[in-house]
Amino acid sequence: MRTSLFLLVFLFTTLNLSAQKPLEYKISFPNAVHHEAEVELLIPDVPAGPLIFRMSRSSPGRYATHEFGKNVYAVKAFNGKGIELTVMQVEGDVYSVDKHDGNLKISYTVFGNWVDGTYLAIDEIHAHLNMPAAFMWVPVLSGRPIQIKFNDLNKYNWKVATQLKPTVLTDTYTAPDLNYFMDSPVELSDHHLTSWTDRNPDNTEQTIRLSSHAIDNKEVVSNYAKMVERMVKESKAVFGELPRFDHGTYTFLQDVSQDNAGDGMEHRNSTVISDTQNKIAGSEEDLLGTFSHEFFHAWNVERIRPKTLEPFNFSHANMSNELWFAEGFTQYYGNLILKRAGFLSEKQYHGVLSGILNGVLNSPGASSFSAPQMSRRAVFVDAGVSVDRNNYANTFTSYYTYGAFIAMGLDLRLRSEFNLTLDDFMQAVWKKHGKTEIPYSIPDLQNVLGTLTNTMFAEDFFHRYIHGTEKNDYVKLLANAGLELRKAEPGKASIGNLRLNLRPTDGRNIVSAATVKGTAAYEAGIDIGDYISRIGNDDVNGRLDSILSKYKPGQSISVTFEHKGRIKTASLKLQESNILEVVENEKASPEQIKFKNNWLSSKIK
Template identity: 55%
Template sequence: MKKIFLITVAALLSTAAIAQDKQKPIYYSISFPNAGHHEAEIVMTVPQAPTSLHFRMSRSSAGRYATHEFGKNIYNIKVTTIDGTEIPFTQIEGDLYEVGQHPDNIKISYTLFGNWTDGTYASIDPSHAHLNMPAAFIWVLGQDKRPVKFEFNDLDKYGWKVSTQLKPEGANVYSAPNLQYMMDSPTELANYKLTSWDVINTDGKKQKINVTIHSDDDQATVDNFGKMVQKLVLEEKAVFGELPTYDYGEYTFITDVYPTDSGDGMEHRNSTCIVDPLDKVAGNENNVLDIFAHEYFHSWNVKRIRPKSLEPFNFEHANMSSELWFAEGFTQYYGDLLLTRAGFTPLDDYTRTLAGLVNQVLNTPGAAKYPATQMSRYSVFADNGVSIDPNNNANDFTSYYTYGGAIALALDMRLRGEFNLTLDDYMRQVWLNRGKVMKPYTIPDLQADLAKVTNNPKFAADFFKRYIYGTDKNNYEELLNKAGLVLRKIQPGKAWAGSLATNAGRGRSGQQRAAGAEGLPILSSTIIGTPVYKAGLDAGDIILKADGQTITDPKSFSDVLAAKKPGDKITVDYKNRTGAHETTIALEESPYFEVVTYEKAGKQLSKEQEAFRNNWLQSKVK
């Protein structure tokens, strides 16, 4: 009976899905009569509406892992018949609504407010409408398989064009096959500039790459930048051996650059949304290109090489994944590496990136206490999550971007040194087994792919046990040495007290401190294991004196340390809400590392090290 019941339910669900596919599209009409005040007017027409109808705003967004309250920015909501007769509805949660008795065809209209330009929210003004779909559009529960159409109005009024991965249907109408695709299709309406080129894929088929840029740049700047992106695209293609097959044969970089923007990059299936708070692209090409490198790699890794935990994406709450060390972290590693291979990042600059990865995995409490899987799961709080109360992230979190990037670096070095393979070989294996065939993966799948490419299941099992599920760390000094790179302390022989999160002249919430306020306030948690932490100092304490010297700002505290050496002790007078106190800081040497080339360190580079480095960092484009 149990099996029969399950089969019956599955059949009913399948029938419902087929019925949805045969239904008319849900239709959105978007107008901008009040763009100067950041408003859009949106009407959703639902033909063949379900009898029990609930509609809602999303609480999460494709590419974001934390919860976001998009429902706060819609108002003036009305539900009507096609001829305008109002239909009663009830707001049963902050972002969820229930419609009363209604005919087959209805309309739901509302005002959308948007004034935050990034990859997550919406932004509307006379210069553009920057729309992340979950932040802009309500949707009907249970109708996720139905096709969707959009009509963008007022384009001529503002001189806008449409940049999107949605399929153009003509007359400013665009379509998506279903809700998942719709939500994954950011759209920029603006007088952007466009540069495009064709790339011949490994199978001989031609695909178009588009770069649209809404900025204060001229066309020549956009065209020249497009040539830089073209070089980067080919370098990324070389890692996997081929481009993904893009829907409708196109991939689009949707770019917005302006000083008041909020910096962001957000990957999507056939496009990416890139937002940069710069004056313009001109003069900042390499800064902008850094985001392009990371986000474009995602068109393989995360949009097609897809964690099973994110499939399908749930727009009603935060989406948690244990695999972000791979999805985001390995992408982080490759984004920086490929800029070096393509010739945009000099080796001495890249060594600073490497040092950042190593320090994050060796010198943060989060990485010492928790495995990469746990730090990935913390994304539901950390990935642009919004809260107003302080957290203790300095002691309980290490970004899965850098954690995973450091793991990728170590695996790349070990594959090269122990197997005469590369991380590129591994990524191609994962691509062929998972991404190209759109088969969502689990962590055991990634381990199996490593075992296959190395032909060494024992190595793969040990690597995943120690460095993915566990907190062991690779020997980065030894691994980097293979490429003629030296890992060394950044401030040997100098006194160090640990990081103090201070903001001279301002209180915890950023307000100006009262005139005449004394001392140096500590605004957030000190870090476990540092001298200041061991001395008992933490957020809420105000340092008044150090070694007998009056402390008024970070520089005065640093000046005291400059005259000391590791092993020295200094007395600190401080106060907090319990009164005045005194403590002693036992100074140490900073544990942080830098990475420098053999040449810069005055060491002789061997031919083997030079060959290793060149094979790792030189272009792979043939």
């Protein structure tokens, strides 16, 4: 009896879902030259009672709140007979219609003039559509299938590039629900499309596509695609396989223009990459960094997914404890993959490592706050907009850099202590939480590490370096690879990473960024907005480096500066420059060279 009842409920639910009529979007571009689009949303079978519809305030891949509703106007609603209804604006981005006849058409104008991974850009050259920035949605109908029609393609000679599922009509695409729709960016342009086939160990084939909207010709794009293909293979080698992409296809949506805001944004089966160069030709290797980072997200974030990002909230930003892993480990691998693929030289990769180490070891934020604490700050810093000054120079360390720092330490320790690698750890996490798509928490990551190594090591590592603020001994760890971590400017006097701007109106030197805790400038009471006139017996006049070159670390000299209209004099106790660098040890042993080669060499079989 229970089985029969279950089957009846299952069949009823299945039939009910299959009978749901899709929401139909149409977007047109009659005023593209002035960055406007006209959007219609047709809603059949509207539930009884008032219907709420709205714009998003967050976007997949972004962790801070954004105000997409500011770019929407001329909002109207009509019933099934075409009669205009009263629309009430409940909040800045939320609207309501009280009376309808079971069918509803919503129309509005949306403005967009910003090319990046989050916003919307429209002109006669292309329409760069990030869905949360462009399309209103109905919260109570988020489970319904969606169909979207792109008008005016022939008018502008545009083609469609997207991860959305195509139909028999070249201008119409579908999504199974709102979540997939919002996670599916679209590029409408006269782009070049290049593709290749990749085969997984189980012999399943998938298509990888590169859509490039750039002034370059097709030959340049095709040659660049071969570089991207090598990067894809090197990424695949970390995990041993590609994810199973929906519809068997993954698409890079690349837009190249000096007018763009540089960005990359991962999605389940695609990624948006907006480059700020004038063209691809001549900048191929520079552009690959974003490709490498974003493609690694196809595993780490899109399928190896933190519980704190599930379900994604389009009305408000999700806060996550795990971005040091989701973004930081991805940051580490983004550069490591380019090194393994041969797109970074030894010296260039040393520079990458130096940047990571300086970004954490010389950061007051990293000495006081843990990686999960920095991850939670993403709701404020991930392209978040505010007008007041902040104290991030002393309280924040990017979870990208912090996580890459931790990943480097774990990788080198696994190699030196367990004859394992971070690749082994990532594969274990992939099998446990990625292929199964079981969202993880920090304790889950610790458990995977404990199974791979031992419980004691995992507990100690997470206690000290994840939840705590201790740092691994990178001098010792890098020495295993024949690399030396040292001061880049030994004996050079410094008052801190002080940023001075010379004001042309009066020739005064204004401190343009917050001073860093522990530096000579900070201890002397110098703050952002102050004017520095003299150091020792010298007028500054933009000559800070030449003045400091006269002195040695440990010396104390006077500084004269103006703070809020008051002239002040203080003592600066000079310090040695704390900038670090990673260099090759010319006397590295064969064992050290072997260690380094195993770490940095290609893994493509």
